[in-house]
Amino acid sequence: MILETLSTLFLVLGAFFSFTGVIGLFKFPDFFTRVHAASVTDSIATILIIFGLILRTDFGLVAVKLLFILIFMLLTSPTASHALAKSARHGGLLTLAETRAPKKEDND
Amino acid sequence: MSFIVDYYNYWIVVFLMMAGFYIVISANNLVKKIVGLNIFQTSVFMMYISIGKVSGGSAPIVAEGITTYSNPLPHVLILTAIVVGVATTAVGLALVVRIKRAYGTVEENEFEDKEDLI
Amino acid sequence: MAEFIDLVLLGMLAITALRVIFLKDLFAVVMLFGIYSFLSALIFVNLDAVDVAFTEASVGAGISTVLMLGTLALTGRKEKTSNHPALLPLLVVGVTGAALIYGSLDMPPFGDPNNPAHQHVAPRYIEDSPQEIGLPNMVTSVLASYRAFDTLGETAVVFAAAIGVLSLLGLPKRDRQAIESGLKSHLVLRVVAKLIIPLTILFALYVQFHGDYGPGGGFQAGVIAAAAIILYALVLGLPMATHVVQPALLKTLAALGVLIYAGTGVANFFLGGNFLDYNMLASDPVAGQHIGIILIELGVGITVFAAMLSIFYAFAGQAERTNIQ
Amino acid sequence: MLALAATSIAILSVMALALARALRADTVYDRILGVNMFGTKTALFIAVMGFLSGRPDFLDIAIVYALINFIGMVAVLRFFEYTATDDTQNNKESS
Numbered sequence: 001m002i003l004e005t006l007s008t009l010f011l012v013l014g015a016f017f018s019f020t021g022v023i024g025l026f027k028f029p030d031f032f033t034r035v036h037a038a039s040v041t042d043s044i045a046t047i048l049i050i051f052g053l054i055l056r057t058d059f060g061l062v063a064v065k066l067l068f069i070l071i072f073m074l075l076t077s078p079t080a081s082h083a084l085a086k087s088a089r090h091g092g093l094l095t096l097a098e099t100r101a102p103k104k105e106d107n108d
Numbered sequence: 109m110s111f112i113v114d115y116y117n118y119w120i121v122v123f124l125m126m127a128g129f130y131i132v133i134s135a136n137n138l139v140k141k142i143v144g145l146n147i148f149q150t151s152v153f154m155m156y157i158s159i160g161k162v163s164g165g166s167a168p169i170v171a172e173g174i175t176t177y178s179n180p181l182p183h184v185l186i187l188t189a190i191v192v193g194v195a196t197t198a199v200g201l202a203l204v205v206r207i208k209r210a211y212g213t214v215e216e217n218e219f220e221d222k223e224d225l226i
Numbered sequence: 227m228a229e230f231i232d233l234v235l236l237g238m239l240a241i242t243a244l245r246v247i248f249l250k251d252l253f254a255v256v257m258l259f260g261i262y263s264f265l266s267a268l269i270f271v272n273l274d275a276v277d278v279a280f281t282e283a284s285v286g287a288g289i290s291t292v293l294m295l296g297t298l299a300l301t302g303r304k305e306k307t308s309n310h311p312a313l314l315p316l317l318v319v320g321v322t323g324a325a326l327i328y329g330s331l332d333m334p335p336f337g338d339p340n341n342p343a344h345q346h347v348a349p350r351y352i353e354d355s356p357q358e359i360g361l362p363n364m365v366t367s368v369l370a371s372y373r374a375f376d377t378l379g380e381t382a383v384v385f386a387a388a389i390g391v392l393s394l395l396g397l398p399k400r401d402r403q404a405i406e407s408g409l410k411s412h413l414v415l416r417v418v419a420k421l422i423i424p425l426t427i428l429f430a431l432y433v434q435f436h437g438d439y440g441p442g443g444g445f446q447a448g449v450i451a452a453a454a455i456i457l458y459a460l461v462l463g464l465p466m467a468t469h470v471v472q473p474a475l476l477k478t479l480a481a482l483g484v485l486i487y488a489g490t491g492v493a494n495f496f497l498g499g500n501f502l503d504y505n506m507l508a509s510d511p512v513a514g515q516h517i518g519i520i521l522i523e524l525g526v527g528i529t530v531f532a533a534m535l536s537i538f539y540a541f542a543g544q545a546e547r548t549n550i551q
Numbered sequence: 552m553l554a555l556a557a558t559s560i561a562i563l564s565v566m567a568l569a570l571a572r573a574l575r576a577d578t579v580y581d582r583i584l585g586v587n588m589f590g591t592k593t594a595l596f597i598a599v600m601g602f603l604s605g606r607p608d609f610l611d612i613a614i615v616y617a618l619i620n621f622i623g624m625v626a627v628l629r630f631f632e633y634t635a636t637d638d639t640q641n642n643k644e645s646s
Contacts, residue, residue, distance in 0.1 A: 025585065120237075140255060150263070176339070234563055272600070287619050
């Protein structure tokens with residue numbers, strides 16, 4: 001019973017953080033802040049939701065698989081975000097502060 | 109409502125099929141044509157899998173406490189079709205690469221003009 | 227609940243397809259096509275076709291996207307705007323679509339257990355295959371035993387497609403000089419990729435041999451193993467990858483897989499059975515079936531791995547060659 | 552059960568929003584970001600869906616999703632490095 005309540009709490013929190021991430025994807029002013037919003041919330045939402053699901057298993061093979069997914073996603077998701085941001089930087093994308101400096105902002 | 113649920117999958121399949129068909133016949137670029145062909149192909153997969161679904165059924169892997177299973181036969185047909193589909197897509201893309209090298213373009217209307225060069 | 231998810235996912239799929247029509251940037255088209263494949267895999271999970279979803283996620287979304295990106299790198303990423311009017315195609319599509327919608331009204335309702343499709347051979351597969359073949363995964367039973375002849379044909383098609391691509395593009399030469407390529411500046415990516423690749427190959431082996439009990443099997447395992455090497459080639463450069471898995475080896479492996487498959491079938495002749503009827507492979511028919519299925523799944527896995535990887539090598543070799551020139 | 556259903560609907564709507572982002576993005580990078588987010592959320596969605604339908608032994612598909620999503624990202628980045636010359640402008644896409 002305690003486990004289930006805890007699991008529900010984790011799941012709801014995870015869903016909430018997913019939402020904040022995707023709202024950040026729309027609302028933040030420039031690309032680098034958007035990467036930030038997406039990747040940070042991605043990690044925390046993954047951790048919370050996977051733990052919420054693990055608490056609903058009988059801690060057997062399914063829990064191990066879930067842990068495997070968690071490790072995998074914690075390795076790949078931030079790496080992908082990092083590489084993307086780096087690639088964007090090399091590709092000449094500027095932050096909002098830099099675009100503002102020469103002229104008025106034109107980003108949406 | 110039940111009328112919509114009964115036929116919704118088929119309508120979406122028809123829509124996807126027509127979207128793929130439209131890309132194939134209207135696009136000029138050969139890569140885009142292949143994307144269209146793939147969309148068409150996926151709609152056929154969707155059709156088969158929709159037919160194989162049984163309401164209230166479960167995935168056709170035996171487990172305790174489950175009595176209704178969905179039809180495994182369409183799954184088998186489509187599983188192999190997907191792999192073959194990708195293999196043929198690869199052949200198509202390889203042909204596109206060769207066409208680019210021979211004609212210098214992958215736009216259909218452009219290389220039709222150059223046909224007498226080769 | 228499942229119906230609701232089905233409704234939403236199919237709607238998303240339709241919107242994605244619609245967007246693909248109007249985009250002129252082919253790179254964006256390919257990205258959306260990746261999403262499209264992922265979405266359709268998700269729909270397959272929702273419609274209980276876990277094995278199909280597995281294949282679509284690995285083959286459709288993974289390999290096709292990589293191959294299409296490779297083609298775009300060679301042919302350019304902008305589609306030129308065509309000037310001839312799109313009215314005739316639109317008319318053709320509209321008329322065909324209307325006819326198909328009209329035809330779909332005669333289809334049996336979605337998910338009804340009394341549909342004709344569920345009356346013919348499916349009950350036999352569902353009720354008898356767990357006893358006859360002894361495997362919980364009915365899809366594997368049907369794929370590798372009841373319809374093994376069909377699957378042999380499909381494996382041969384994959385093999386033939388690989389030959390076709392190789393004869394069109396050719397395999398890259400293995401050279402020791404140009405070792406430095408790939409994503410040089412991405413140090414983090416390189417480290418993480420090195421960490422991921424062994425895990426992926428391990429996972430591919432799990433999928434290969436667990437396919438009898440859960441979703442998976444030779445097709446998926448071969449693709450996942452090929453994906454691991456593709457990741458290696460993408461991050462560390464094609465020359466490094468051809469150093470590890472040599473192109474000449476792939477040619478042998480692709481043929482070997484089909485040979486294992488057909489050889490298992492022929493072995494049954496000598497044991498007094500029919501082609502691809504594994505009952506004779508062991509004293510007990512069920513054990514024989516099990517051995518036969520493991521053998522042919524292995525053959526499928528090897529062929530698919532070699533075919534997919536050599537197709538990727540062919541495309542990547544072309545891109546590399548144009549890059550040097 | 553209710554919590555699982557609510558979570559799955561929440562993830563589904565997050566996926567829809569990420570898809571919307573990927574469908575209409577100003578720069579290519581935003582599009583990739585949307586696609587990446589869509590991929591990770593889809594893997595989570597499959598995990599939750601397995602529990603929702605009472606057959607959580609299909610988590611392998613979620614692993615494949617996470618894996619292929621990563622490979623797709625790497626392929627896209629490699630494509631960028633390859634075509635780096637004509638990609639310096641943030642191309643606005645005309646639909």
